[in-house]
Amino acid sequence: MPDRDGKCVHDILIEWGADMFATEIKKCGEMLQHHHCQPVCHKYGNVDRCRFLFPHEVVDASYFDPESNAIVLVCRDGTMNYFNPYILVFCQHNHDLKCILSGKGVKAAMFYISDYITKMDVKTCEMLSLLSCSGSFA
Known part of the structure; x- marks a missing residue:
């Protein structure tokens, strides 16, 4: 897609x-992706x-872990978010990119995104656990 000067990313x-x-x-990367712990990092009992x-x-080096069915990406600095260089x-x-292959990872991402978007007091996982425990209404 061209920018204001008519140049595309390739150009x-x-x-x-x-x-x-x-x-x-x-x-x-240093300016935008470097993590510095803030008070928000220690909410919800993460003291x-x-x-x-x-x-x-x-x-x-990146590798596939068959035990967890996950792709583990190279990480040279433990305080940097995973990123795409072009997006950055x-x-x-x-931004923070993750490869999600397992049901557990997909579920965690779904809960995080739902909670982030809705900003509800009740977390998605708590609401869903109420629904699954609630028996028949017939």
Whole structure:
């Protein structure tokens, strides 16, 4: 998609070159993706640990873990959110990407997104547990 000057991402990448793009990734990553624990990180009984699971485990190379059925991504800095370099540089906004393959991961993501969007006092998982325990209404 072209920007205001009529250039698309491909044109900008060619103009910049690999070195400049790498510099932009580093600059944006440090500015936008670096996690610093705040009081919000310790809500809901997470007194001694960050509820966003920081710091991440440092992983030298990506791999597939058959036991958990998960793709474990390379992580060289445990305080950085997982990100897509193109989204990071061209949108200039923080984000957190995760590969979700298991039912457990999908369920956790669904609960998080539902709670985040609705901002309800009752959490989605609590509401669903009430529905599943509620017996027949017939």
